[in-house]
Amino acid sequence: MKSLMRNVLNLRQHNRVVVTGIAGGGKTVFLTSLISHLMEFGQGQFHVGRGVDISDFRELSGREKWPPYFPHSTFREDLARGDWPEKTTDCSEFVCQFKRSDWMLHAQKMSFFDFPGERISDAAVAAFNDYGQWSDHILSHFSRHHDYARAAGPYLEYIRREQLDLDILLSLYRETLARLILDYKPLVTPSVFLLDQHGSTAEPGSVEEIASRRIAGLAENRQFAPLPEKARRDNPELARQLAVEYKIYRKQVALPVFDKISRAGSLVVLVDIPSLLAGGVGRYNDNRQILLDLFEVMRPSSDLGTMLLRYLKFWQKSLNRVAFVAAKADLVHPMDIENRRLIGLLKMMTERARRMLPHVESQWFVCSACHSTFPVEGVRRLKGKIARDNPDREFKEYSVPELPRSWPENWSPGDYPFFRVYPDAPENYLIPPRHTGLDQVFEFISG
Ligand SMILES: Nc1nc2c(ncn2[C@@H]2O[C@H](COP(=O)(O)OP(=O)(O)O)[C@@H](O)[C@H]2O)c(=O)[nH]1
Ligand SMILES: [Mg+2]
Incomplete structure (x- = not known):
């Protein structure tokens, strides 16, 4: 009976997902791939629940002037051409609806708002x-x-x-x-x-x-x-x-972003661990502080949070779930994913933030939205279209650093040489990009 009620309530639910992370952290690629998987469900090894089917996916056009609409098809075309999506706006939103076979009757509406952590x-x-x-x-x-x-x-x-x-x-x-x-x-x-x-x-x-x-x-x-x-x-x-x-x-930039954050039902926080290791401890500290500042604002009794309440009436009422995601996991060797080092680093980095919202359900994930490398058997090497000294964008084998067991006390740019690669995505739009863990993040935020 309870689940019947919940399913009936789902009819009207609008699940507002907010995706954040610092610029370059992988938000646009995350959303591009996720939308492709929902749109072309069944084609991309994207599994929801026990054999749940997703159908009748429909993009709903936004009526508001802001935020700019997320141009999914343009970004999907970029990936097919072998380019990462180009930056066009700071924030954007994609609104859609679809049916799930485990939910009764009609469609679920879901919106994805993406904003850079720098706005915090x-x-x-x-x-x-x-x-x-x-x-x-x-x-x-x-x-x-x-x-x-x-x-x-x-x-x-x-x-x-x-x-x-x-x-x-x-x-x-x-x-x-x-x-x-x-x-x-x-x-x-x-x-x-x-x-x-x-x-x-x-x-x-x-x-x-x-x-x-x-x-x-x-x-x-x-x-x-x-x-x-x-x-x-x-x-x-x-x-x-x-x-x-x-x-x-304040009216044009700051308030609209915080208004969106305040209405979030689920929050996805992307953390780009390879680039934090590659960039040095300063970059890591900066990113972690942005995360702490975001959670401080969302903490109901914080000074700024209390003040924001006066302008944003929905504040804190709706947030149910936070997914902390170690993004671009394909840049790390699979051995360091299997031995749980990657997720361990993510947990250590985000634990304090998580505890600031004790009533919100949270989970950690390892994910690559557009998996663009292949492991080389038995050695700490990957095969990918490395973005360095590779004008013809060929697949090449290269070494990847071993992840540390825990965050070091200090490290410099260059100590962990993780390299960027070009994307490897099907040119056929029917087939979504290869992924790792994207379906698990979706399952959690849509549950
Ligand atoms: N290997 C790999 N690189 C990624 C992935 N997602 C993003 N990237 C890299 O990260 C860069 C920034 O991604 P983007 O989604 O534009 O970040 P945003 O600024 O947070 O929207 C891209 O240009 C890619 O180089 C991924 O799934 N795998
Ligand atoms: Mg972006």
Whole structure:
């Protein structure tokens, strides 16, 4: 009877899935492959429940102006051509419905919202309606944390002056943000400085280069930066102007993302462990802190979470499940998956975040959405279209590093040389990309 009721209730359910991870972590490929498997169910070794069938898959067009629609067929074509999907937007959404043979009658609606973890640094922008309060919050964070105070040194000194010039102020703030990026510090806000709305990230370079190429706002003439109370009083016109830009940014970038997060039924957190090992401990710390900040915001009694509640009425009511996913598992040797090292690293990295939401069911997964390598028998080598010195994109054998048993105390970029490969996906759209573990993640989030 209970299961009958649940199945009947499923008729009306809209399962809102939010997929996140830092830029480049594999969100777009994850969704492209998952949608292909649902669309062409039965073709791709994608198993749900005990012989459950998925049918009548239909893409539903979104009615809203934002977020941009997830262009699945374009991305699937990219994979078939041997290219990874191109970055076009920072966030996107795909809405669909399908039938499951274990559910009664009609279709289940499911939406996938994908957003980059880098936007989490705008949590305070979403939480504070008032520019002055946001300024005080950010500046107090800077002064309380040694690394931030150092990066912001010239800026903090400049804003003590009585008369401030907008251009100098913004230029010093951009330099602050550039230093934070180079120092792997996650609180880079407005986050479009690091990752703009077209999904492009700040290219590596010197502080001056990054500061001159990137923008701390929606456009060159729409930038803002935090001002302390005294500076706001001494420079009322400047403060008013910055407050206007702050409000527009809050409404256009920060609030919509947090609104979506607040309605999530399931959350999928992708962690790209090969690239964290390849990138060094700084990159790892940065990624882990972003994850902790996301869960802190979602914690019902956290300061920012409580403040967000005032604007986002659904906050926390709907989140049931969190899937932590070690993505791009095909870049790791299968031995390190069988001996559970990969999942072990994922668990260690995410355990603290998980405990912040004790009432939410969570699980860990190992997954490659577009499995593009083959193991070489008996040795720690893979065969794949390695993306280095391989203009003809041929399959080549190459060595892969052994995963550590636990996260090392320290490591440098290059200590774990994991290489990118080109995708290996069927040109026939009927056949979805090879995968590992994608169906298990789906089963969990759709259950
Ligand atoms: N080998 C392998 N590489 C992947 C996979 N998924 C993503 N990648 C790599 O990660 C890059 C970024 O993936 P993407 O999905 O665009 O990341 P996003 O920025 O989080 O949306 C791709 O260009 C690929 O190089 C996968 O399943 N296997
Ligand atoms: Mg993407």
